Amino acid sequence: MHRLAQSLVLTALAACCGAAIAATPADGVPHGRLPRWAAPESYQLAFKVDPAQQDFTGTTTIKLALKQAADHIWINGRDLNVGKVTITDASGRQHAGKYVTVDMKAGVARVDLGNVLQPQTITLTLDYTAPLNQQLQGLYKVNHAGTPYAMTQMEPVSARFAFPGFDEPDFKTPYDIALTIPSALTGVANTSQISETPAGGAWKTLQFARTQPLPTYLVAFAVGPWDVVNGPTITADSYRSEPLPLRGVATQGEGHRMQHVLSETPSIIHTLENYYGFGYPFGKLDLLAAPDFSAGAMENPGLVTFRDWFLLLDPQSPTKNVRDSFNVTAHELAHQWTGDTVTLAWWDDLWLNEAFATWMQQKVTMKVHPEYRADLDRIAAAENAMENDSLVSARKIRQPITGIGDIETAFDNITYRKGAAVLGMFEGYVGEDVFQKGMRAYIQQHKFGNATADDLIDAIATTANQGTAFKQAFDSFLNQAGVPYVQTTLEHEGGKTILHLSQGRYLPIGSTGDATRVWGIPVCVRYGTTSSSKTQCEMLDKPEGTMVLADAGTSAWVMPNANARGYYRFSMSKPAWADLTKHVDALNDGEQLAYADSIDAGFRRGDLDASDVLTALQPLATAKTREVAVAPLSTVMWIYRYEANTDAQRTAIADWVTKAYLPRMEQLGYQRKAGEADGDSLLRTTLAHALALDFNVPEVRTALLKQGDAALSKKQDGSLNLAAADPDLLGDALAVAVQERGKPAVDALIAELPRTTDPALRNAMLAALSAANTPELANEARDFAITKQVKVGEMAAILRGGRDTPAARDALWQWFTAHYDQVLGRTGSFASGFVPRLAGGGGCSTAEADRLDTYFKPRLKDLAGADRGLAQTREQILLCAALKAKQDSAAILR
Structure with a gap:
């Protein structure tokens, strides 16, 4: 029994002993967690659903433990029209109850039991009708190729749209599901x-x-x-005695495109079973390609749902989709252990689900597809998280949850990517084998139940023979926001080479935060010796520390984040940076990514100028490894977009990029080659987009325009000839065509999208429409985005464009504020926290920050979680403005 529930039982017993009849609870409306004096033990869910209709009916029967005398209970339900409530007590007697919606926005309802019931097991039956949701929440309706479908997305708090119940993660019970549906249709669910x-x-x-x-x-x-x-049956193994049936579920006519992902799935399941030492426990496995979806994918046990482009693949699919398909499938299947078998106790530990699935997906990918370089993806993802984590308004990994808005905004880079990076860092500290043993113990101790962060840390610490200091170090990353900033100074003292370390919080120029902060950081450094290099590690858990670098010469170079395993940024003196730049070829791929990130971090702190950055990053541009070669692009693009004020400065940046990357682009060519490595296909895509659309390199724009024109030509049936472009470059080719050909191209894409069902082709057209670069054409695309021809989950793909210049952002702002209600009407609560970023992201002036704040503050009450979204977007704009003011654009031409 949960400790809180246990204490409530004891309280009820004490009250019983002191009075003849226990009083009903004198509680207020639970706007946070539901009271624990009533808890479900099992559900029977019966739905009558016809996707062609607008509504459905349901009967929910909950067996629940009433743990103290009460005349009512609190449950969750939203947009439910409950017509009949029946209470069956422990003796089998039935009587009528009443369902009262108390807070519709939060989805909180009271069920009046008719009279005071003493503690016992009762059965609650509720009959109701409800609309099929239009915002991809709960039980929702979506049309595909003119045909309606109904499906579910319950996470995080949308089950209350589909059925009344206890919509919190630690109320974990079995379910019996029945679907009454039209005879011609097919129904699938978690189980067989x-x-x-x-x-x-x-x-x-x-x-x-x-x-x-x-x-x-x-x-x-x-x-x-x-x-x-x-799909292929997943064979039994030493952890699972029965074969596992595997199926793909897709919209009508698309099932044949599921074979690739189904063929990859057995290797993922076997790898996960081997790691956890625990067989897949859910009996069967279906992968469903959803025609519209609010998330990338969802780990429902036995019925994992995905955005359709992750699963519907063929030889002409974009290479990125094929790789993403494996990575996302591995992520969702990792959840079957961390999230489904063991579930977080409350949403403040969401990282126990998402960080672990992200971390485990990277391990699976490295095992099954080492050529995908998931080790580098982990580093890049951690660095991406650091961008958000550098904000004063950043969340903690274990952020206290005070309401629905906090839950919905917890699904961010901090939870997923920072959490995974922290796991990887401490895995490296204790050793991979030891960490695995700890994970196995954790799964066994909490299988089919709930767990907290302390449970996990205790399991790892026990296995690793670590004590309080280890737990405190781990907690220091979970319970405080921010990126550690390790500052290093190399000195030679008494014949020894000593690296002095100090730590604080990384804060970019313009930040209002306090840099005084201490973590328990496993710091590992690589340094040059007379013959090669060595690695040394220390736990830095005080503001300052030192490391004696054995065998380091007087001219030793230092890389302060060996193997890029640590979740921190570092700084050095300019001479030390120059020395490390000379030895960048001695660093491994991961360390070169960390080097690029810390160059960027120094630039954003105002320690380095544009000239320093271009010099330091230049050696990476020619790296053989794709991920390293493209690492400089985001920093250089910021300089080009925000710092370069004159034609000469913009030309200088474009020339740097052209010299660094155009030869590689031309070597790759503009068409996928038979049998080429998928890394080459991905590099072609990245370079084509950057050179043509970010830096306007004429040669690349000309080549893409040729493909874009061919794709916009019409076939005999009047449809566009989209197959005429390379599938990896289609979106960028169409984007260049939109910018060069103007309204005819925009009109052609708007006409084509409604009659195209292939998700990859739709994504390419949506990306092209987002690239419209005149106010008139951009607004035409935006007007289209809020029509029913664009799916709810596709709308943002168009609206996120149009931010490259102040004039473009002003035009977007004017359109957005004029169409705010239409955008909000299509935005489910799961996405509402991101609306401020959709409106104002990419801004770089105080005026843009102020108008965002002025507009959204009065509207926060209608947007769950938007207070954090507003704070972070506003802070990002102000930091950009501060950096722009700090940097001297004349440095570009030095």
Whole structure:
């Protein structure tokens, strides 16, 4: 029993002993967590769903433990029209109850029990109707190729749109699901179907096997004319005695495109089972390609749902989609252990789900597809998280949750990417084998239950024979926001080479934060010796420390983040930077990524100017490894977009980029070659986009325009000839065509999108429309984005464009504020926290920050989680403005 529930039982017993009849709880409306004196033990969910209709009906039967005398209970439900409530007490007597919506926005309802019931097990049955949601939440409706489908997305707090219940993660129970659906349609759910019976007229009822204990957010089902295709059966192994059935579920006519992902899935499952020492526990596995979806994918046990382009693949699919398909599938299947088998106790530990799945996906990818270089993806992802973590308004990994808005904004880079980087750092500190043993113990101790961060840290510490200092170091990264900044000074004292270390919080120029902060940082450095290099590690858990570098010569160079395993940035003196730049070829790929990030960090602190940056980054541009070669581009693009004020300065940056990258682009060519490495295809895509659309290199724009024109030509049936462009470059080719050909290109894409169902082609056209670079054409594309021809989950793909110049951002702002209600009307609560960024992201002036603040502050009450979104977007704008003011653009021409 949960400790809180246990204490409540003891309290109730004490009250019982002191009075003849225990009083009903005198509680207020629970705007945070529900009271624990009523807890579900199991659910029976029955739905009658026809996707062609606007509404559905349901009956929810909850067996629950009433742990103290009460005349009511609190549950979650939103947009539910509950018509009948029946209470069955422990003796089998029934009487009517009443369902009262108390807070519709939060989805909180009170069920009046009719009279005071003493502690016992009761059954609560609620009959209701509800709309099929239009914002991709709960049980929602989506049309694909003119055909309606219904499916679910319950995470984080959207189950309350689909059925009344206890919509919190530690209320973990089994479910029996029944779907009554039109006879011609197919229904799938978390578990295998065990029966089908006629339900009168043209209806049938499907009954599914009882689930393992699940929280509400993992309940899943879907109804429609789905294609269901068999994949290879996943063979039994030493951790699972029965073969595992594997299927793909796709919209009508698309099932044949599931074969690639299905062929990859067995290797992922076996790798995960081997790591955790625990077999996949959910009986069957379906992968569903959703025609519209609010997330990238969702780890529902037994029925994992994805945005369709991750799963619908063929030989002409973009290379990025193929690689992303594997990575996202590995992430979601890792959740079957961390998230589904062991579930977070409360949303402040969301990282126990998402950080672990991100970290584990990288391990699976390195095992199955080492050529994908997931080790470098981990480093790049950590550095991406550092951008957000450098804000004063950044979340902690374990951010206290005070309301729905906090839950919904917890799904960010801090939770996923920073969390995964911190796990990787401490895994490196204790050793991979030791960490694995700790993870196995954690899974075994908490399987089919809930866990907290302390449970995980204790399991790792026990296995690693680590004590309080280790736990405090781990907690220092979970319980405080920010990026550690390790400053280094190399000195020679008494015949020894000593590296002096100090730490604080990394803060860019213009930040209002306090840099005084201490973490427990496993600092590892690589340094030059007379013959090669050595690595040395220390736990830096005080403001200052030292390391004696054995065998280091007087001219030793130092790389303060060996193997880029540490979640921190570093700084050195300019001479030390210059020395490290001379030896950058001696660094491994990961260290070169960390080198590039710390150059960028020094620039954003105002320690380095544009000339310093261009000199320091130049050696990386010619690196053989794709991830390293393109690492300088984001920093150089900022200088080009925000610092370069004159034609001469912009030309100088464009010339630097052209010299560094155009030869490589021309060597790769503009068409995918038969049998080429997928890394080459990805490099072609990255360079083509950067050179043509970010830096306007004429040679690349000309080559892409040729492909864009060919793609915009019409076939005999009047549709566009989209296959005429390289599939990896289609979006960029169309984007250049939009910018060069103007309204005819925009009109052609707007006409084509509604009659195109292929998700990869749709994504390419959406990206092209977002590239419209005149106010008139950009507004035409935006007007289209809020129509029904653009899916709800696609809208932002168009709206995120148009930010490259102050004039473009002003035009976007004017359009956005004029169409705010339409945008909000299509935005589900899961995405509402990001609306301020959609409106004002990319700004770089105090005026832009102020107008954002003035406009959104009165509207925060309508946007769950937007207070954090507003604070972070505003801070990013002000930091950009401060950096622009600090940097001397004349340095570009030095």
